[in-house]
Amino acid sequence: MTKPSLPDRPARLMDAPTALDDLLVVDFTRVVAGPACTQTLADFGAEVIKIENPDGGDDTRAYEHAEIGGESAAYLSLNRNKRGLALDLTVPEAREVARELISRADVVVENFSASVMERFGLDYASVAPTNPRLVYCSISAYGRKGPFAWRPGFDPITQAESGFMSLNGFPDGPPVRTGPPIVDMATGMSACNAILLALIARDRLGRGQHVEVALFDMAMAMTGFYGMAYLISGTNPGRFGNSPNGSPTVGVYEASDEPFYMACANDRLYHRLVTEVLGRPDLITDPEFATRKARTANKEKLRSIIAGVFAGDRLENWMVKMKNANIPVGYLRTVEQGFNAPESRERHRVGRIPHPTAGFVPNIEVPLNLELTPAVNPVAAPLLGQHTDEVLRRTLGYSDERIRALADAGAFGKLRKAAETRTS
Incomplete structure (x- = not known):
């Protein structure tokens, strides 16, 4: 296993404004969906104050995928550009601090x-x-609200219960959840959209509002046109693996040395494929394959023919032909290959940023590009409670005496209280 070399990232223009200048966000979220939402706000200039329980903080800090500088990959990937404040909300004094922050905030996000x-x-x-x-x-x-509001739930549970999971996998196998928590991530993006919509409405209406996003709702929405087709036809859609509806020209094929993914999803692309790439114009004139309906009716036969042709030459030779014919095709890469691919490097998708305990940590760049208001230069996810004193002094104007009194009351957790006692 070889760890990738990570370049320093290109800096943004010094004088460029950000899209969310002067927006104050109080972030009570943890795990995936909520932090994904607030990270996007932070990436584009909002001041996001992440409030965590001093006893361990965000659950993702302890996730086991990988760690660097004492922080997990999951936590680092979801909490960039935030300031960390540790508050024990079971302590009345800590709740008063939270209320004071909220009184000054533009946005509050919570997923308790x-x-x-x-x-x-x-x-x-x-x-x-x-x-x-x-x-x-x-x-x-x-x-x-409603009878299900009390139910706990996580991404894979809502994938299972919404029907979304039933669409993933192969027809002869069980339903399969997505590897990455796609419902969590989509819910986070949708929550960010909802917040931005409410902020636009606030400018027009003069007041804010309560907005809500649920994982189950998002998972059901993500069944997309398969869910809509069921509502129209009453036919329950099944699993189709890598080829939607079993399409013979969409999916994974094997060259003589390596696999690849091809997506010829219309007649125009099919014609170019069989004439310019495969050299089989008979696959257009043959009545069994002349029309889309005919190809669907004879899909297994057509897939076998196409697979036989592809198996006769090396992947790179097919890639040259398909790219020359402008056929949508891609390498079937691992994560390692994807992150080291020319597309990733040329588009500056990965880099490294400073971190207080690790020196540097990897960073996956923001996937949104705004010409006039680009994302801020990334700052690594905060250590637990890293900016507690800074937030209280700068944002709320607290004196050193008041901060010490809060520490003595246990507002920042037992460990902080003990440390304050030892140094006093």
């Missing part, structure tokens, strides 16, 4: 279990009267 924010007096109904322009976003598995 049902009733947690109500129990702390930090739910939308409790805080909106003192900040009517607040946009308050709740992310949950099954929504904040």
Whole structure:
């Protein structure tokens, strides 16, 4: 196993503004969907204050994929450009700090279990009267209202229950969840969209609102046209592996040495494939393959013919022919190959950024490109409570005496209280 060499990233233009200048976001989220949402806001200039329980913090800090500088890959990948504040919300003094931050915030994002924010007096109904322009976003598995609001749920559970998982895998195998937590990530992106929509509405209406995004709703929406087809026809869609509806010209094929993925999804591309690449114009004139319907009816026969032709030559020779014919085709890469591919390097998709304990950590670049307001230069995810004093002094204007009093009260956790006691 070879760790990739990571280049320093190109810096953004010094004088370029950001899209979300002066936006203050108080972030109570953890794990995946919520942090993915708030990271996007932070990437484009919002001041995001991540509030964590001093006892361990965000669950992803302990995830086992890989770690560097004492932080996990999962945590580092989802919490860039945020400032870390440790608060024990079971302590009244800590809740008062949270309420004061919320009173100054433009946005609050939370993904606690049902009733947690109500129990702390930090739910939308409790805080909106003192900040009517607040946009308050709740992310949950099954929504904040109704008979399912109390159910815990995670990405793979909602993939399973929504029908989304039933579409993944091969027809002769069981349903398969996606490897990456796609419902979590899509929910985070949708929550970010909902927040931005509410901010635009605030400019017009003069007030904020409560917005809500649920993983189950997102998973069901992601069944897309397969879900819509069921609603129209009543026919339950099944699994089709790498070829939608068993298309003979979409999916994985094997050259004589390596596999690749091809996607000829219309007549124009099919004609170019069989004439300019495969050298088989008979696959157009033969009545069994002359039309899309005919090719679907004889898909196994056509797939076998195409597979036989591809097996007769090396991958690179086919890639040259298909690219010359402008056929959509791609290498079937591993993560290692993908991250070291020319597309990744030329587009500056990966790099390294400074980190207080590791020296440097890897960084996957923001996938959104805004010409006038580019993403900020990335700052690594904060250590647990790293910016507690800074946030209290700079954002809330607290004195050293008040910060010490909060520490003595246990607002920042037992370890901080013990440390303050030892040094006093």
